[in-house]
Amino acid sequence: MGPERKLYQKVKKNMSSISWIRLENLSLSGTPDLLGYNTSGHFFTVELKVCKGNKIRFSPHQIAFHVRHPNNSFILVESLDQRCLKLFQGSQIQELVACGLSLDACSEGLDACRLKLESLGK
DSSP states (O other), X not given: OOHHHHHHHHHHHHOTTSEEEEOOOSSSTTXXXXXXXXXXXXXXXXXXXXXXXXXXXXXHHHHHHHHHOOSSEEEEEEETTTTEEEEEEGGGHHHHHHHGGGSOOSEESHHHHHHHHHTTTO
């Protein structure tokens, strides 16, 4: 099982209050990995990334998606060497490419990320 698939299993298990659909889209490059729907009836997307070090790799299509869709889109990054989980807003994509994990996240840690996503639309 790949690292992003493991991250998805962790998200699915620990954020069970959110309805998750894993998007396996080969026809539209850059589409985020997950479509989430919270109990407030709010849809959002989440791109999953696993990295070592500070730098996070994105395809040009992934960057373009978040530039075009800055609202209700998120990037969840798990750093294997720093042992941390950080949630960034899609609107931060260009800063995230430039600064990596040194950029301030909107939430840090599994519980804080879950609470952030659960509270969307409230």
